Amino acid sequence: MKKVTINSVATYAGVSKKTVSRVLNNEPNVSPATREKVLKVFKELDYTPNPIARGLARNxxxxxxxxxxxxxxxxxxxxxxxxxxxxxxxxxxxxxxxxxxxxxxxxxxxxxxxxxxxxxxxxxxxxxxxxxxxxxxxxxxxxxxxxxxxxxxxxxxxxxxxNDEQGAYEITEHLIELGHSNIAFIKGHPDHSATEQRFCGYQRALAEHNITFNPKLVAEGNFSYHSGADSAKEILDLNPRPSAVFASNDYMAAAVLKLATQRQLKVPEDISIAGFDNAPIARHIWPGLTTIAQPxxxxxxxxxxxxxxxxxxxxxxxxxxxxxxxxxxxxxxxxxx
Amino acid sequence: MKKVTINSVATYAGVSKKTVSRVLNNEPNVSPATREKVLKVFKELDYTPNPIARGLARNxxxxxxxxxxxxxxxxxxxxxxxxxxxxxxxxxxxxxxxxxxxxxxxxxxxxxxxxxxxxxxxxxxxxxxxxxxxxxxxxxxxxxxxxxxxxxxxxxxxxxxxNDEQGAYEITEHLIELGHSNIAFIKGHPDHSATEQRFCGYQRALAEHNITFNPKLVAEGNFSYHSGADSAKEILDLNPRPSAVFASNDYMAAAVLKLATQRQLKVPEDISIAGFDNAPIARHIWPGLTTIAQPxxxxxxxxxxxxxxxxxxxxxxxxxxxxxxxxxxxxxxxxxx
DNA sequence: CCACTTTCTGACACCGGTGTCATAATGTCG
DNA sequence: CGACATTATGACACCGGTGTCAGAAAGTGG
CATH class of the missing domain: 3.40.50.2300 (Response regulator)
Incomplete structure (x- = not known):
């Protein structure tokens, strides 16, 4: 079985390459009869145009x-x-x-x-x-x-x-409105601009509600579940323990939730946890995570x-x-x- | 800034297209001096070969x-x-x-x-x-x-x-060895061959341990978390309630875990749950899921x-x-x- | 120094399409 | 029916590389 090219189709159909090309691309100025004939040959020879050649010609x-x-x-x-x-x-x-x-x-x-x-x-x-x-x-x-x-x-x-900054602001504000003031924060990966923005939103919400920002409540994460687990340890070991944690994404929040549960803490009764992104995991775990749905x-x-x-x-x-x-x-x- | 092609490089370097091509592909039989010269022109003109043209020529x-x-x-x-x-x-x-x-x-x-x-x-x-x-x-x-x-x-x-069948066999046997005999099973998507194989492994383990297979314990899932949630409802509503559930993948197992927890059931004290795949979620939740690590x-x-x-x-x-x-x-x- | 390899190099066709333009076929209208 | 516009078709160059092969240049041995 030889390779079927535009040339074989042209020869077989008794027309020129160019006409075949025209049919291929649904270009005008091909008589219905010719078009029909060429299409039939396409079927008969089971012709598939070569995308690479096409790409070369059309760049x-x-x-x-x-x-x-x-x-x-x-x-x-x-x-x-x-x-x-x-x-x-x-x-x-x-x-x-x-x-x-x-x-x-x-x-x-x-x-x-x-x-x-x-x-x-x-x-x-x-x-x-x-x-x-x-x-x-x-x-x-x-x-x-x-x-x-x-x-x-x-x-x-x-x-x-x-709008990451605004999202972070809103979720922090949500926690504040629930009565929390001792709110820990887990940062994302330093290479991501979202990390800084979410952090700013968190700080702005605190400031606008007259809560003093406490750098001890901030842990360094990198958006991975694993980094969240490390940060969770730091945060849950704090004395006094924060009453709420806002993690920069849902994976890290899930890690906090897991460790808290392992330590017999009730979520949200003992500690509230919020994430960011609305990743699938946020609704796959119990309790479901309060989060920011990022589109x-x-x-x-x-x-x-x-x-x-x-x-x-x-x-x-x-x-x-x-x-x-x-x-x-x-x-x-x-x-x- | 005009497009730099193999032709411009050839002209500029004072050699033929083919020689440029040779240098490009590290072919032998190019004198060091010529190779050097061409390489220099590559740099000077900032030449990048066109992969499409290459692809066409080499198929x-x-x-x-x-x-x-x-x-x-x-x-x-x-x-x-x-x-x-x-x-x-x-x-x-x-x-x-x-x-x-x-x-x-x-x-x-x-x-x-x-x-x-x-x-x-x-x-x-x-x-x-x-x-x-x-x-x-x-x-x-x-x-x-x-x-x-x-x-x-x-x-x-x-x-x-x-070896899906064997994996399912082993995890079912694991449950049996823990003393469970009333083990529910959640099937995967019917289009996937793994579904049937995992089901077979489950049945074989029961048979080899003289446990009568009970079709009422089998729920139809499709590997999605959502389908797992539906199946979980069916299973947890059974009377008597199974003491263990083996879901054909971890997402569905996670759904069972979530519903069980929501209903105040303790896992694994009240009910054991096993999954399949060793997906990330299996270790992102608490308790971590017993599962089969599929490579x-x-x-x-x-x-x-x-x-x-x-x-x-x-x-x-x-x-x-x-x-x-x-x-x-x-x-x-x-x-x- | 010559015959004979071996190493370079380039001309040219080719990969399988598309774009341009000239020309042939057909249609339109006074 | 002739002049002219319109539609249909094909020849040919071209996209930017690679493969083949012949011939030029350089190396080797007697």
Missing amino acids: RSFIIGCLYDNPSKSYITRVQSGALEACHKHHYNLLIHPCELRGEELIANIEHLLTTSRLDGMVLTPPFSDSQELINFLKKKKVHFARVASAIDDAESISVRS VEEMTRQAVEQLILQISDEQTPVYQATLEAKLITRESTANYK | RSFIIGCLYDNPSKSYITRVQSGALEACHKHHYNLLIHPCELRGEELIANIEHLLTTSRLDGMVLTPPFSDSQELINFLKKKKVHFARVASAIDDAESISVRS VEEMTRQAVEQLILQISDEQTPVYQATLEAKLITRESTANYK
Whole structure:
């Protein structure tokens, strides 16, 4: 069985390559009879056009790359899900590329990626969306890209974020309104801009409610469950023990919940726990976690959609949006008593 | 800034296209002086070869596609992680393509995928690894593929699986040895072959320990947390209430744990709960879930590695392996009293 | 120094499509 | 029916690389 190319189809159908190409792309100016004939030959020879050849001629791969380096698996899953939705809608495909932000090889790594598979564009998720170095590199290479949840202000590139500071403010305020004033905080990964923003929201809420900020109540995490477990230990060992904990994401909050339960503490009776992101785990455990629903899928979906728009038409204005985060209260937070 | 192609480099360096190509691919028979000269021009012009053109000439894309349709996000994450490890090792990239097994459009969908981005090979994960229709289609299209966790016996294609039946047997036996005899079971998604195998292991363990199989103790799940929650309700409402529950995966087990806790049941004192997969959630909750560690990453890693071998050399013998699953006991199971 | 390898190098076709443009076929209208 | 617009088709260059093969340059041995 020989390979079926556009040439064989053309010969077999008794028309030129170009006419076959026209039928392939549904171009006008092909007589119905000819079109019919060619389509029949497609079927007969079971012809599939070669996407690579197509890509070469049109200078397109119809592939978007997704860059990430994130310990939170559910975050990645949600990012992918949003990206895929936009990709498939526009007949693009998604290539995933986890890699490490740190290390001088980052640029070399990305360069290799571009050398290996020509991507029409890239979605940068945290912490890459905050890497000025990477952004400069991509601009220089004239690679289209979109930033998700980036704190960098750059009017030239697509950006979709959510209001982390406000979300953190609201959830902290929620705890304060429940009567808590001794509220511990677990920070996220220092490379992520969200870490600083959520921390600011926490501090602002305290300040606006006249609660003195106490640095001893702050633990350093990195968004991973494991780091949450370490921070949980620190916090639960404090004397006096805080009556509430706000962790920068749900994984770390889950770790606090686990340790508290192990230590026979009742949640929320003895201690309230709040997370961030509304990851699946927040509702898979008991008590369910009070958290901030961050529209990760939607952010990514919009970012990719705009990216594809930009790829198809360079004139598209640069899209920048900030989506709302929403407080979701579950059983893990209750009145202070 | 004009596009830098192999032609511009050739002209600039005063050599032929072919010589540039030789330097690019580290081919022998280029004098050191010439090689040096060309390399310098690469730097000067900041030249990056076009992967699409390369792919066309060599008939390779260096992209592997990963097919899945699985409600368990952590399973997918682990699959991706294993696949990526193998891909990056061999300088391949990974394209992800979730799609639905059901529906006649599956083949059309895959055909479209192949039309859009030429893949060098595909990894099939459950339930696709069990779709005879898809396997036949890929064979016909002469697309390389590897099956992960497939129950189909096909000596012609790569397959890496784990011993689900044995794993289910062992965990059921573990419960029996703890003194339980009234053990409920939650099935997985009917499209997945693992569902049947795990069910068989459960039944075999009962039989070999002279416990009569009771169909009333079996609930229908589909591997999702949500389905686990439904099944949990059924099971916990049974009279008498089973003293142990074995769910076909950890998500569903977590759902049982949550409902039990909500109903003030103590786990494992009042009821033992076991899962399957050793998903992250199994150790993120309290009590930690007794489960079967399935080497998902390793299975996928091996499958992809073999796939790449086969792509590079058609003569490679077809690899088929079955990896061991291992019992992990945590706090969610204890003696019957 | 010549015959004979071995090492370089480039011309050219080719991978499988698409874009441009000229020309052929067909349609329209006074 | 002729002048002209419109539609249909194909020849050919081109996208940016790689494979083949022939010929030039350099190395080797007697």
